[in-house]
Amino acid sequence: MKVSVFGLGYVGCVSAACLARDGHEVVGVDVDNRKVAAVACGQAPFFEPGLAELLRETKDSGMLTATTNEAEAIRSTDLALICVGTPSERSGEIRLEYLRSVFATIGRELRDVQKPFIVVLRSTVLPHIVEGELIPILTKYSGKVLGGGIQFCYNPEFLREGTAILDFYEAPMVVIGHREGTAADAVAQLYTKVSAPVVFTDLATACLLKYVCNAFHALKVAFANEVGQLSECLNVDGRRLMEIVCQDTKLNIAPTYLAPGFAFGGSCLPKDLRAVVVESRRRALHLPVIHSILPSNRAHLDNCIDRILSVGAKKVGLFGLAFKEGTDDLRESPAVHLAETLIGKGMAVSIYEPAISRSSIHGTNLSFIEENIPHIWRLLTPDPLALMQGSDIIVFMKKLDGRERGSLMVLRPGQTCIDFVGTLDIDEVNARTIVFAVPQPELVSNSTAAD
Secondary structure, three states: OEEEEEOOOHHHHHHHHHHHHOOOEEEEEOOOHHHHHHHHOOOOOOOOOOHHHHHHHHHHHOOEEEEOOHHHHHHOOOEEEEOOOOOEOOOOOEOOHHHHHHHHHHHHHHOOOOOOEEEEEOOOOOHHHHHHHHHHHHHHHHOOOEOOOEEEEEOOOOOOOOOHHHHHHOOOOEEEEEOOHHHHHHHHHHHOOOOOOEEEEOHHHHHHHHHHHHHHHHHHHHHHHHHHHHHHHOOOOHHHHHHHHHOOOOOOOOOOOOOOOOOOOOOOHHHHHHHHHHHHHHOOOOOHHHHHHHHHHHHHHHHHHHHHHHHOOOEEEEEOOOOOOOOOOOOOOHHHHHHHHHHHOOOEEEEEOOOOOOOOOOHHHHHHHHHHOOOHHHHEOOOHHHHHHHOOEEEEOOOOOHHHHHHHHHOOOOOEEEEOOOOOOOOOOOOEEEEOOOOOHHHHHHHHHHO
16 A cells, blocks of 8 residues: 555654555655654664664665655555654643644645545544544545545554564554444555454544553553552562462453443452551551542442432332342442432332342341341342333343343333443333443434534
């Protein structure tokens, strides 16, 4: 493919050099004469291991050139890869003047271009900036609409300084956010030499992905550092400890626990977190990440309760009560707190929890029930169908099995389903359906109309 790369910083320069080595005709574009001159001569404008050799190789092969002439670059290519920096303002917001300028420039140059053209953004930006600012700039200055001569994709990068070339070829995935499949397929052709799965998704998801990945990486660093402080105080080798933690790829380094859903609870997580927090405070350790986990969990539970109360109905059916599926343990179950709060607010609550029966509960679990929810037996129903029919709001805190899913047929338009565990599809039932972490159709359509 014939590709112009706008911005010859770390991401742009490495991307341009790698794409040129892979057989694409690449033109690097930048307003900085020094960077352009360096790339044009096959020299690296900054230090990155292996980059100087790669630039020299691709310059000598004629596959990589560089220019400050944006019009020339657009006319000679079919796809523009935008890799302009997005530094922070003092407020924490990103500076957009560079991106705005590039999008306006590309738009102006495309106004009289008749050939199809694909604009691909790699710079890290939030979804509303792409949809609300950058795409409108592109269409305004080009005089064209997306799909009418120009296409747009978002292609986040996962390059780390110091290992950028290796990261380009050994990326965890190639992500392409798009509105139109033909353009996305063309962008995928840029990465045929990259040994990574290609993930096609919508623009907003692709934009937010990079931020979530980086926030998670930052969280891991902060968590490991706090573990190191605690370990040192307790005369434990924190590095060895975390090496062992990372050997667990079933729970610790795995997708487990990383799906948005209901609050955590049970007999282990809250108890052990409290013990760690108390001990660290006794030793005067300031561990804000670890100390914030329980308050964050409680805030999420409060948010779940507020969502139920905001519906305004009085009859609530709770689908699930144990702290996790496949157990009858109600100790520190967030669903129990939710039920008690709703009852305290004057709501009529009924509960379906097939794992709980009067004859099978015993020991500490029974003691907990008798002390905290002695009225549970009159709230329980063994029939999910009756729960569905008799409730204005049905709150799902456990997954549906095959038999239970059949009871969804009785739901009516006047009812509301609130799904905290991802067991429903938005369009599956004949009732208003709210799935946590999934945009509601009416909100999406209203947002689109506003744009």
